[in-house]
Amino acid sequence: MSVHININKICKSYDDVEALKDITLSINAGEIFGFIGPDGAGKTSLFRILTSLLIPTSGTATVGDYDVVKDYKKIRQSTGYMPGRFSLYLDLTVEENLNFYASIFNTSLKENYDLIKDIYIQIEPFKKRRAGDLSGGMKQKLALSCALIHSPKLIILDEPTTGVDAVSRMEFWELLKKMQKRGITIIVSTPYMDEAALCDHVALIQGGKLLAVDKPENIVKSFKGSLFAVSANNMHKLIYDLDNLMNTSNVFRFGETIHITSNIDDDLLYTENAHKHLSESGYHNITINRVEPVIEDCFLALMDQDMVKG
Amino acid sequence: MRTLYYILQKEFIQVFRDKAMLPIIFIIPVLQLLILSYTATFEIKNVDLIVLDNDRTPTSRELVNKFSGSSFYHFNGYADNFESAKQMIKSGKAEQLIIIEPNFEKKLINEKKGDIQIITDAINGSAASMMLVYAQSIIGDFNKNIIIAQYPSQHIGMPIKIDSLFWYNPELNYITYMVPGILVLLVTIIGMFLGSMNLVKEKEIGTIEQINVTPIKKYQFIAGKLIPFWIIANIDLAIGLLLAYFVFGIPVIGSVGLLFFVASVYLVGVLSIGLVISTLTNTMQQAMFISWFFLVIFILMSGLFTPIESMPHWAQIMNYANPVSYFIKINRMIMLKGSGLADIQQDLIILAVFAIVLFSFSILRYRKTV
Structure with a gap:
């Protein structure tokens, strides 16, 4: 019932900008696949190609057995798409939007009620309200309902949780998990690293290139070096001094602390050196703790390496 | 067809929900029709006329009366001299100036010809040509009356009788x-x-x-x-x-x-x-x-x-x-x-x-x- 996706050497250029450079990857049927990357990485371009809105400059992609260029009509019938920008009619009510999208797919809200029930019951009390008057989280649930109304085998969600509060974000991911259980393949992009861990596979994309594609736990495992969280009295200045620390790479602000990666095996020696260096530079209240990397550390490190290479 | 029906349904909901749009769609055309129909007209009325009468005789006054009696003209008085008449045209107080030459009456009777000069503000070209036509027709009319008055015995009729009919819009409205x-x-x-x-x-x-x-x-x-x-x-x-x-x-x-x-x-x-x-x-x-x-x-x-x-x-x-x-x-x-x-x-x-x-x-x- 669900579909797998094959993306083969996809390139896309706009005039003089290369938005996607030779993307090759496959997405398993029935999984949640996440694309993580900064703005302008090429996520939206890739999604538009997969939804047949954009024709690739070169390369091919298939959704199930259908080619995204040749069989675009079949793709449109079997794919649900939720664009990054809220794209439903703001002057129509919740119910009118749903009915409209259901009817142009030759179905009805009643027919597929079961499928969207989990989501729709949350917005049903507001069904007479205009979409423009809904809160951000409600809008996203309505958009998801509309993307699901024709019972697609694949849904593609472009940053569905951007600008949505933390509670709504969590609820939204729970809904995605429920959809997955129904056998729908889900492709989602997000700028939030913590959401990456909720995907079955994630791809890190930057500047139109894939930096890594793996299970989130494998990406964490592949982290090289030891990670330390550092804090001191003058955090603002600290980040520049840590950049100059010996045997150190990937200096990032990470919440209340700064994360640094040691390039040597002896953790004790490294922390002692770092402590000494910082005291000599006039810092006090210095804490340096070994921490386990999370997916964000891995991505930031990979992005940093890519920048250095590029 | 079903799809088209749903698209139309959606479009109509949107049109009728837009409270600012409805009056634009239905009231503005009505206003446009009412306003434009009255104002977009080429009709010329109440042309401001001044006369510089250098003759000051009953005949010249009779001519001026012909003008001031016409609904087309609004007689704005006599000018004292050419300079002041020029000034009135310049300031927009007059659109047309009629200058009656000295000895107009005398020449008309003795030499059977009189001189009149018509000066028209021609900024608006099409209006100016219409004003001129009106002025000429009034003078022509005046001329004919004089001929009939002077030679009542000789019946000089117009050789060609012109009868005008305006079809489809008889009142030239x-x-x-x-x-x-x-x-x-x-x-x-x-x-x-x-x-x-x-x-x-x-x-x-x-x-x-x-x-x-x-x-x-x-x-x-x-x-x-x-x-x-x-x-x-x-x-x-x-x-x-x-x-x-x-x-x-x-x-x-x-x-x-x-x-x-x-x-x-x-x-x-x-x-x-x-x-x-x-x-x-x-x-x-x-x-x-x-x-x-x-x-x-x-x-x-x-x-x-x-x-x-x-x-x-x-x-x-x-x-x-x-x-x-x-x-x-x-x-x-x-x-x-x-x-x-x-x-x-x-x-x-x-x-x-x-x-x-x-x-x-x-x-x-x-x-x-x-």
């Missing part, structure tokens, strides 16, 4: 002439603006992206954008015709059905121009300026305000591609002359060609991929 044209103007504005705004609005708000991933067919979407405004513009035309009848007393002499049939064909063309603009632009601002550009050219060249026959040759040729001029012509023919299908056939075919070509082009231009 400008409102009668303008209203059919202004009706065309209203439906054109409604059609072109609403057509060009609607699709580009979906682009600007982003709703088009969600539509484009659906299996909606291009012709369904474009037709869904065209039909609601096509109906609305026809309703506007109906309101306009009712106003023409009840307010201005201008009935449709020809067939009302034929008029609406022509309007329907014409509106497909005009709405399609709007839709083509809509597919070519990305923001409502761009769409508005481009449709305004076309609208102004179409309307000013349409023959609504100035006769096409007096335009330069190249402009007359350009007018072959101006749908507005065809419909104004047909509308005047049906409303005022009662022309039938056979009389307007050729122009109607041209409008149909416009409609088919432009509608097809708008479907072709609309791309579901970006």
